[in-house]
Amino acid sequence: MLEANELHAIIGASSGTGNASKILVTGGTGSLGSLVVDRLQAKGCNVQILSHSKRPGTVQGDLLTGEGLEKAVEGIDVIIHCASSPTNPRQVDVEGTKRLLHAAEQAGVAHFVFISIVGVDRNRSYPYYAMKLEVEQMIEQAAIPWTILRATQFHEFVLTLIQFLDRLPIMLMPKGFLIQPIEASEVADRLVELALSTPAERVTDIGGPKVWTAADLARTYFNTIGQKRRVVEIPLPGKVAQAFRTGVHLCPEQKYGKVRWDEFLNQRFNKNLTDKDKH
Numbered sequence: 675m676l677e678a679n680e681l682h683a684i685i686g687a688s689s690g691t692g693n694a695s696k697i698l699v700t701g702g703t704g705s706l707g708s709l710v711v712d713r714l715q716a717k718g719c720n721v722q723i724l725s726h727s728k729r730p731g732t733v734q735g736d737l738l739t740g741e742g743l744e745k746a747v748e749g750i751d752v753i754i755h756c757a758s759s760p761t762n763p764r765q766v767d768v769e770g771t772k773r774l775l776h777a778a779e780q781a782g783v784a785h786f787v788f789i790s791i792v793g794v795d796r797n798r799s800y801p802y803y804a805m806k807l808e809v810e811q812m813i814e815q816a817a818i819p820w821t822i823l824r825a826t827q828f829h830e831f832v833l834t835l836i837q838f839l840d841r842l843p844i845m846l847m848p849k850g851f852l853i854q855p856i857e858a859s860e861v862a863d864r865l866v867e868l869a870l871s872t873p874a875e876r877v878t879d880i881g882g883p884k885v886w887t888a889a890d891l892a893r894t895y896f897n898t899i900g901q902k903r904r905v906v907e908i909p910l911p912g913k914v915a916q917a918f919r920t921g922v923h924l925c926p927e928q929k930y931g932k933v934r935w936d937e938f939l940n941q942r943f944n945k946n947l948t949d950k951d952k953h
């Protein structure tokens with residue numbers, strides 16, 4: 675198994691194309707992970723995908739039970755950890771990462787890369803964020819050199835939420851919630867860049883090019899698909915909602931993403947942007 679400095683030597687020698695290190699992507703079947711896998715494969719990397727759903731072309735491993743993890747990390751130099759289960763984060767994200775880290779330490783993995791969310795330390799009343807923070811802290815304390823990248827919400831995720839709410843008789847959006855959505859492919863680019871470099875610990879957060887209100891995101895969606903629908907903003911009580919209004923989950927100084935929400939929608943729904951639309 676490679677030490678971190680040996681890994682760096684190999685990566686340095688690879689000049690971005692082809693890579694001797696063996697990389698395991700957890701969540702490599704998911705929205706972000708599959709884009710990470712595509713990019714690694716395009717660079718000629720030796721990449722394996724961990725999946726608990728018995729999908730073809732993947733290595734079987736279940737973070738929930740630990741089954742298959744030891745075998746999955748055998749001979750692995752770098753792990754890019756994108757797996758998550760928002761419906762069972764205690765068992766899959768927290769306990770699952772503990773199991774994965776243990777197996778990775780035993781196998782001598784040289785670099786553990788984790789994708790987290792901007793502001794997980796600033797909205798701890800939100801259980802999923804509190805658990806992502808717990809996972810970050812576990813990684814920081816483990817014996818494996820690590821890199822953690824925090825990103826804002828992905829366009830696809832925001833679209834799924836809006837389409838879900840669109841099924842209700844009235845289109846309700848939380849009043850004043852701010853979102854700085856980013857294209858998942860841009861997050862994947864950055865994750866791959868980090869995974870093919872030496873461990874960097876906490877790196878600068880990344881977000882999309884513009885901060886929107888949730889209601890404006892929905893209005894832009896309806897506008898793009900040519901549907902007239904009134905968006906009703908409702909004030910939500912509580913600390914978690916207050917945090918989403920004050921924008922603790924944003925990084926307006928780090929507009930890493932280039933693709934705006936309206937551009938993503940136009941591309942997604944095959945519309946051409948005119949120069950006038952862009953302003």
Ligand SMILES: NC(=O)c1ccc[n+]([C@@H]2O[C@H](COP(=O)([O-])OP(=O)(O)OC[C@H]3O[C@@H](n4cnc5c(N)ncnc54)[C@H](OP(=O)(O)O)[C@@H]3O)[C@@H](O)[C@H]2O)c1
Nearest residue numbers: 701703704705706725726727736737738757758827828831
């Ligand atoms: N979505 C966002 O807006 C956003 C923003 C910032 C950061 N993030 C973070 O980015 C990461 C990826 O998000 P995503 O939206 O791409 O997720 P996703 O599409 O929901 O994918 C989740 C992945 O987790 C894997 N998984 C679930 N349960 C598992 C288990 N028991 N054992 C092994 N693998 C399991 C699934 O693979 P199988 O079913 O094949 O096993 C799937 O590939 C997450 O950590 C998330 O917190 C997301």
